[in-house]
Amino acid sequence: MNTHARLPDALADALAGRFGERFSTNPAICTHHGQDESSLPAPPPDGVVFAQSTEEVSATVALCRAHRVPVIAFGTGTSLEGQLHAVRGGICVDLAGMNRVLAIRPEDLDATVEAGVTRKQLNSALHGSGLFFPIDPGADASLGGMAATRASGTNAVRYGTMRESVLAMTVVLPDARIIHTGSRAKKSAAGYDLTRLFVGSEGTLGITTELTVRLHPLPEAIGSAFCAFPSIAAAVDTVIQTIQLGLPVARIELLDSLSVQAINRHSKTSLRDTPTLFFELHGSPASVAEQTEVLQGIAAEHGGMDFEWANQPEDRSRLWQARHDAYYACLGLMPGARSITTDVCVPISRLADCIAATLADLEQTGLTAPLLGHVGDGNFHMLLLVHPDDAAMTERAYDFAKRLAERAIAMDGTCTGEHGIGRGKRRYMALEHGEGALDVMRIIKHAIDPENLMNPGKILPD
Amino acid sequence: MNTHARLPDALADALAGRFGERFSTNPAICTHHGQDESSLPAPPPDGVVFAQSTEEVSATVALCRAHRVPVIAFGTGTSLEGQLHAVRGGICVDLAGMNRVLAIRPEDLDATVEAGVTRKQLNSALHGSGLFFPIDPGADASLGGMAATRASGTNAVRYGTMRESVLAMTVVLPDARIIHTGSRAKKSAAGYDLTRLFVGSEGTLGITTELTVRLHPLPEAIGSAFCAFPSIAAAVDTVIQTIQLGLPVARIELLDSLSVQAINRHSKTSLRDTPTLFFELHGSPASVAEQTEVLQGIAAEHGGMDFEWANQPEDRSRLWQARHDAYYACLGLMPGARSITTDVCVPISRLADCIAATLADLEQTGLTAPLLGHVGDGNFHMLLLVHPDDAAMTERAYDFAKRLAERAIAMDGTCTGEHGIGRGKRRYMALEHGEGALDVMRIIKHAIDPENLMNPGKILPD
Incomplete structure (x- = not known):
């Protein structure tokens, strides 16, 4: 056998x-x-x-x-x-078979699920409750996996990431003991924050089998819009000003011209072929209308063109579907290609610089790599398209990704905003955290999993 | 010597x-x-x-x-x-001498300070920047201390606690090494969340010497109000409905009748002598006006009386000064008394039950103990007034606090929402977390501080 x-x-x-x-x-x-x-x-x-x-x-x-x-x-x-x-x-x-939604508690705005429940499944279960679970990485990932990689997505600028969303967990430790972390209290000052330690630990300290997550009231009104900009810097400045004004935008997504081209081709849209922001606003009808006006003013100040609103649910769905299909749209730019997908996150004041330097670098490499991102958080992704059999091209792409990670870290950012370290980014851990902090991570790993049996070879460099 | x-x-x-x-x-x-x-x-x-x-x-x-x-x-x-x-x-x-504000970065909505900087000092330094630091425990505490105890306060329902506020730290480890945790990126999926591990660790894993914290734009408009209710349950139901509607209230504070009496006496106010909610709303003038209307409607549905707005800065200051002086006001209820101050936090659906059971218990004890709290988070405090020399009374108070902590834990809450464990609440750690999770905390403590030299005798039971 x-x-x-x-x-x-x-x-x-x-x-x-x-x-x-x-x-x-x-x-x-x-x-x-x-x-x-x-x-x-x-x-x-x-x-x-x-x-x-x-x-x-x-x-x-x-x-x-x-x-x-x-x-x-x-x-x-x-x-x-x-x-x-x-x-x-x-x-x-x-854990896919552990897919029961164990409890939904509308009064407390929380739900308890098994780790195999996916984000879409949870949102289906919430149908009719007036609540939703906002964290939306591209894939319909399981909540256990999303907690493990500290996932986020387009709504994080308003609703936070898995770090902010998980209240409590059931975890199987490396010695097979079952523990419970956190509680359903919205805040606690009772000892070490084990929940936050397991969130993002990628299965290296134990396996999460159940989670209690925060939910949010469905907004009464939603406004969506897109707006083309003359440059990425103009788009980023619009984002900075929007956030500095405290406008509670739910989503601000940036697409570079290449991504826009890919989306136009794939989703039959006719967006202008320049850097574009997608926005979403949540609130009461009056507050969405008010935010809209402010936002439109800020965009205009920065040369925003073709500001278009999609306030009907069907238009909005089409818009965001196009955004969510961007990955497949981008793959279509180079038939037969696969994508080496990478993400970084920097302080927003450095975002325009980081993107400019990155695109200049990209041009040197001759690679095709659309850029899109959750710019309200300073987080952007690049899809490095490579022909699977072209080893030289693949190596160029990994070298480029390495320079991108190092650039983000040099700007006081991180080598990954939401994808995690896994195997792929272990080599940046010392640079990002310093040997001292990395050593504390090693000490924790060794103390909790002394035989290194939980998902070995991840997060920590050998 | x-x-x-x-x-x-x-x-x-x-x-x-x-x-x-x-x-x-x-x-x-x-x-x-x-x-x-x-x-x-x-x-x-x-x-x-x-x-x-x-x-x-x-x-x-x-x-x-x-x-x-x-x-x-x-x-x-x-x-x-x-x-x-x-x-x-x-x-x-x-660390009081380490009180330099090292950097304020308006574009990134963050600031880096030495650990001895107090919250008021930081807010003074932010004067004119259009930004503020919202976390406000009663005392003008240092940011290092606030991080150590995972402090919060009246604004946490909107702006989170120190858990959500600290982006990065400089920490001196038990072996004297200096490490840096986190970065200025608003989100990261790069390895174990050491920042969240040190936040709330009360100096038992190392000493925080510098912190980078999130700032928030000063709201364009602020509305403050108070409203008396026929019962604590009616006040709590108002809070639950407010939060379920997604109204982005900045503060919702509950005072029981005894606290109101104390405040009336101390601050020369003339609030109605029943459970009272204090609210604060942040936003644009229009959105504050809109939220006001919604809130007033919800309060009226639950029998709210004397709904009064304080939209002028001086009225607002008077109102919140009265709330912040509640501690001293309450001490005045029993001349010569000191307060054994305790806090718990429960899921909001259990809050009314928890408070009702607690007040019934209180009546049995004959103690004087005003109750007030950050009810938007399900967090409330009791000031157990005792005569310092009355050992029997003091013992009754500690026994009462013990039952309160156990009651909150039984309701899937925590024995402390924001004061921390220190020495005082170590005896509840096993009950709240279970032996397994507590053991993981011990494993972490022992791994990082094997000789138990960093603030020994805190958080972890002997």
């Missing part, structure tokens, strides 16, 4: 005995569970457990630990930095 | 050599530095270093470590749970 040299027979037998058909070493299943949306070579796990409860996750961890075999959690497989690659083999715990 | 048995002469000599007159073992100075605003007996440190730089803090920690002597940071001495008591003696590092 066990075709994997690294998987001890005794462990395979024990997992098969415990989980029956919900344990598999089928190569296709293992390969699928070793892949995410990164472009790194993907080593598969040696087996997959399809868990249905916290206790089953704990049992899996206990068995793996007894055999010194790594454990890697899997949600929807949509991570971007190789977070779920089985670099040392081991057992993948697929 | 060294009159303290626990302070090794060699250490005293080394500190005197290094800091000259900025090192003191004067008993009055030591006593002052061992006291906070808690009511617990306060053991003084054996010496005090008045530090002026991160390097001096590091040097102090290095010397103390060499002699296995504890180190305790001191800001303004306004903690409420004995956070700075020298329970095992040691050296207090007074």
Whole structure:
């Protein structure tokens, strides 16, 4: 049965005995569970457990630990930095079956879900409650995975990231113990903030099996708009002024001209072929109208053109669908290409400089790489399009991504705003955090997972 | 020179050599530095270093470590749970001299300060920038101390707590190394969230010497109001509905009838002698007017009486001054009394029940204890007034506080929303977090501070 040299027979037998058909070493299943949306070579796990409860996750961890075999959690497989690659083999715990919404509490604006619940599934469950869950990475990721990578998305400028959204967690520790972090109190000063420690730890300190997250009231009115700008600097200045005025925009997205071209082609839109901002405003009808007017004034001051509102739900959906399809639209720019997707985040005062230097660098490389981002937070993404078989091009792209990460860090920013470190960005950890802070992370990892069995080879450089 | 048995002469000599007159073992100075605003007996440190730089803090920690002597940071001495008591003696590092505002960056809405800068000092420095720092615990605390206790205050319902406010820190570790956590990026997915780990760690993992905090645009318009209610339940229901509607209130404060009486007497106000809510709304003039109307409607539905607005700055200041003076006003209810001040935080759906059960319990005890709180967050305080020499009364008060903490925890809340654990609430840590999570905290503490020299005897039960 066990075709994997690294998987001890005794462990395979024990997992098969415990989980029956919900344990598999089928190569296709293992390969699928070793892949995410990164472009790194993907080593598969040696087996997959399809868990249905916290206790089953704990049992899996206990068995793996007894055999010194790594454990890697899997949600929807949509991570971007190789977070779920089985670099040392081991057992993948697929949490997709843990997809129950356990409680929705409208009075408290919170919900408790199993880790496999996806953001869209939660929002479906919230239908009719008057509430929504705002965090929206591109993919329909699982909430457990989103917590693990400290995900965010287009709404973060108004509603925060997973860091601000998770109130409490159930976590299976490396020693298989089940703990609960946080509480449903909106704030607490009771000891070390374990919730925030596990958020963003990418499965390296334990596996999150349940989460309680904050919800928000659906806005009474929503206004959406897009506006073309003569330059990226003009667009960024518009964003800076908007935020300095305290305008509570829900979304401010930047697309560079290349992304706009890609979207026009893919989504049959006819946006002007220059840097463009997409906005969304939430509030009462009167406050949205008022914000609209202020925003339009700011945009005009900075040369904004074609300011267009989409206040009807269907127009708005079309607009944001185009934005959310940008990834696929951009892939269409180079048939047969794949994307090396990277993101950085800088203080907003440095954003225009960072983008300008990055685009100048890009031009030198000859690569095709649309840029788009959650600019209200100073966060932008680049999709580095490469032909999969062109090793030289791929290397140029990784070199470019390296310079981009270093540039963001030099500007007092971070090498990743929302994708996480995974395998791909470990090499920037010392530069970003310094050896001292990195050493504290290592100390914590070693203290909680002394045998390095929880998702080894991620976050911390070897 | 060294009159303290626990302070090794060699250490005293080394500190005197290094800091000259900025090192003191004067008993009055030591006593002052061992006291906070808690009511617990306060053991003084054996010496005090008045530090002026991160390097001096590091040097102090290095010397103390060499002699296995504890180190305790001191800001303004306004903690409420004995956070700075020298329970095992040691050296207090007074950071009040580290009071430089290092940078204010209006474009990025952030500022970097030394840890001794107080919240009022920062807001003075922000004068004219159009920005403010919203976190306002009652005391004019230092930002380092506020970060250490994960402080918040009246604005937290809108602007968050120190957890959400701190972007980056400089920390002196127990081994005297200086590290930097976080960056000025508004969000990051780059590794373990050390910033959030140090926020709320009460000096037990290291000493914060500098912080970068988020700022917010001063609202264009501010509306303040108060409204009396027939019952606490009616007031709380008003709050719940306000928040469910997504009204972005900046402050919602509850005072019970006893607090209102105290305030009327102390601040010469003439509020109706029933549970009262104080509100503050921030926004554009139009949006404040609109929110006002909605709020007034909600309050009326719940029997709100005497809804009064204070839109003039002087009326508003008077109103909020009365609220901020509530502590002293309440002390005036029982001449010669001191207050055992406690706070809890529960999910807002449980708030009315929690308060009702607490007031029923209070009645049984015969204690005098006004109740007030940041009810938008489900957070309330009680000032348990006791005669300092009445040991039986003091014991009754601590027993009552214990039941209150246990009640909040049983309601999926926390034993402290904003005061921290210190010495006073260590006994609730296992009940609130469970042995498993508490053990993870112990593992982290031991890994980072293996000799338990950083503020020993705090947060973690012995």
